[in-house]
Amino acid sequence: MKMLIGPFAQILPMTGLPLKGTLQDEQLKVIEKGGIVVDDGKIIAIAEYKLLQQQYPECEISFIDIPMVLLPGFIDCHTHICYDGTRNRDYAMRIAGKSYLEIARAGGGIWDSVTKTRVADIVTLVENTVARANRHIKEGVTTIEVKSGYGLNLESEIKMLRAIQQAGMHTQATLISTCLAAHMKPRDYTGTEEEYLQWILQELLPVLQEEQLTNRVDIFIEETAFSAKAAAGFLQKAMQQGFAATVHADQFSAGGAAVAVAAGALSADHLEASTEKEIALLAKSDTVAVVLPGASLGLGMQYAPARKLLNAGACVAIASDWNPGSAPMGDLLIQAAVMSAAEKLSTAEVLAALTFRAAPALQLKDVGQLIVGYAADLQAYPTGDYRDILYYQGKMKPVMVWKKGEPVQ
DSSP states (O other), X not given: OOEEEEEEEEEOOOOSOOSSSOOOGGGOOOEEEEEEEEETTEEEXXXXXXXXXXXXXXXXXXXXXXXOEEEEOEEEOOOOOOOXXXXXXHHHHHHTTOOHHHHHHTTOSHHHHHHHHHHSOHHHHHHHHHXXXXXXXXXXXXXXXXXXXXXXXHHHHHHHHHHHHHHTTSSSSEEEEEXXXXXXXXXXXXXXXXXXXXXXXXIIHHHHHHHTOOSEEEEEXXXXXXXXXXXXXXXXXXXXXXXXEEEEESSSSSOXXXXXXXXXXXXXXXXXXXXXXXXXXXXXXXOEEEEOHHHHHHHTOOOOOHHHHHHHTOOEEEOOOOOSSSOOOOOHHHHHHHHHXXXXXXXXXXXXXXXXXXXXXXXXXSSSSOOTTSBOOEEEESSSOTTHHHHTTTOSOOSEEEETTEEOO
């Protein structure tokens, strides 16, 4: 049954905008007093509401009786929401002045989450992931990438990816899984980093393909994780096996973004330590520069140079990095709003980074814009002026969300 939803004070379809580089608010297309017609989960028309009433008299009406602004659903292209336990001890130590290495030596860090997630059963991981995904979708995030990486052995990595797959059946949000077995070399692995990466390629990835658990891999390039040289070889071989690639790059030291670009990775994520060299490489490439303000807030460090990346001509997406260690807040809109003030990002640049500019990082072609034929993933904010969404620094939340045309419960 066709449904006409509206009228909205403003609709921002996020169309007619370039995929890369700077954006001004004046470039945003705004449909005043608009409506949208959905059928079978897809958008079939978007225009001025009264015109749609005339063109689609047979439609069921979902009447909007207060001023609202309609946007595409947000896409969070980098999260770690499948885990068990917290790292509140780490955070307390960090804000008391302890360093990353000091926390790790005291039993904290990624390994702490690995030990807790390994002992959790799959039912617990499914429930945890569904709860976080449901919170996200109610806040307008309709598509969510979810990484493994707190297993770091065959049994636990498979358990995590099965949990993500099962969670996707119990939430209205779309979950897209990524294998991050290359998060760090596990402490209980006695071989070299090269041998561990070879184990992933030979033993783990074929199982993931056989069970169709994911077609994406990620690797953390950092002094405390994997070297640029080892990562380059890993990415090349994983892509030859049919996996798409993304990279944790330039979080604490530069070098990872160059590997991501050379490999043809879909995205390079973090970038807090990127220099002019990495910025130029990303701008000239098709690799999406994914910035993660939640990690900067959680770690008390500088933001990724989003302004410089846009000025250079890069495609910049903003993601939450929701994880138990460095980014436990998990509120994508608050993080983006706070970063926009610090980095001087226009409203158009922020909304683009949360919608259609995040889509290619996940190889998505039917979300992120309100276009006929695209999925009816929608969110509506209780205001008549879209500028209020960032003005309230993320505290204004959508009051209505639709996933494939269905209201989110």
